[in-house]
Amino acid sequence: MLELYTDRLRLRTVTPGDWGNFLYTHSSEQLNEFVRKPQSESVIREKFERVLENRQFCEGEWLLTIIEDAHTQDFIGFIGLQNSDAEMGQMQVGYMLHPSAHGRGYASESLQAIIDWACLSYKPHKFIAYCIEQNIASTKVLEKCGFKREGLLRENCKIGEQWFDDCIFGLLAAERG
Template sequence: MLELYTDRLRLRTVIASDWDDFLYTNSCEILNQYVRIPQSESVIRQKFERVLTPNNLKEDQQLSLVIEAVHSKSFIGFLSLHNVSQTLGQLEVGYMLHDNAQGKGYATEALQGLIDWACIALMPHKFIAHCADLNIASTKVLEKCHFLQEGLLRHNWKVGDEWLDERFYGLLVAERV
């Protein structure tokens, strides 16, 4: 089981007892407004089972972590790291926080902790991230972690019937602050 710590947070491997938090996070319309129309519980359960399957983060594999408060052990959200390309050394990051944990700096702190660990453990060349252009909170998290916006992909993501513009971000490990 992987465990990482920051000043206020514990980042740990997802376990079976995280199902209720996973279901809520993946089915809440507000949390998913820039991601997807919430799917059925059976589809979410299949995703959860894949998240529980251990992997060594080889190409096209993903590591999912629970974000929780160190002292209270209360659930804050999820963080992911996807090995997009072993050859190019690219890792894609993602995060989703419970609605009552937003606006407190947790996403920034968790993402920075994950980046710090990945730089040592996986030695990537670059981190990448995508977020909806309208998702200002997420863009602020990425920019606080020193990601640079490298492009705006017009009508690149669809949620329901609505096309969204998507910001593409990158962080070169060699340029990390």
């Protein structure tokens, strides 16, 4: 079981007891505004079961962790790391925080923690993040953690019936702060 700590946060492996928070974050219209249209509970349950089964960090797989308050164990959100291209040493990052945790620096703190852990454990060359252009808060988190906008993928993300442009951000492991 993975456990990472910062001064305020604990990042840990997802357990069966996390179902309620997983369901909430994946079905909330507000939280998924820049990600996807909320899916049915059965589809979300299937995703949750895959997360629980995925204990190998193989190429193409996501390692999803819970972000919680290190002192109270209150749920803050999720942060994930994908081993997107082992040969090229590339990992993708993504995160989603509960609305009550927005604006408190938790996203950047947890992102920095998982990047540091990945650098020590896997020695990647580069981290990549996708963020639709309208998601200003996520852009600020990425930039705070040293990511640089490397390009724009036009109409790369479809949410409902609407297409959005994706910004692609990169962070070379050698340049991390």
